[in-house]
Amino acid sequence: MFLGIISGFLLRKKRLRATRGIITALIWLLLFVLGVEVGHNREVIQSLPTLGLEAFFIATLCVVGSSIAAWGLWFYLFKRKENER
Numbered sequence: 540m541f542l543g544i545i546s547g548f549l550l551r552k553k554r555l556r557a558t559r560g561i562i563t564a565l566i567w568l569l570l571f572v573l574g575v576e577v578g579h580n581r582e583v584i585q586s587l588p589t590l591g592l593e594a595f596f597i598a599t600l601c602v603v604g605s606s607i608a609a610w611g612l613w614f615y616l617f618k619r620k621e622n623e624r
Contacts, residue, residue, distance in 0.1 A: 577583050583590075
């Protein structure tokens, strides 16, 4: 990581055209290797239905909670502006 930081600092004034493509390719490679590792782990594969159900509930609760918080903030801000008028 430090080597990357130092390289970025030293090359910050140069225009690197292929950086975006290289980063995208490396991310795809990392995701592929992660998938291979997960597919190789028997415990993870056997617990996928449970993990998927938990992930669904967590995502649903996050969306509902964020929506309620956004509505509350919107209501608070606009109600306050109406009272100021």
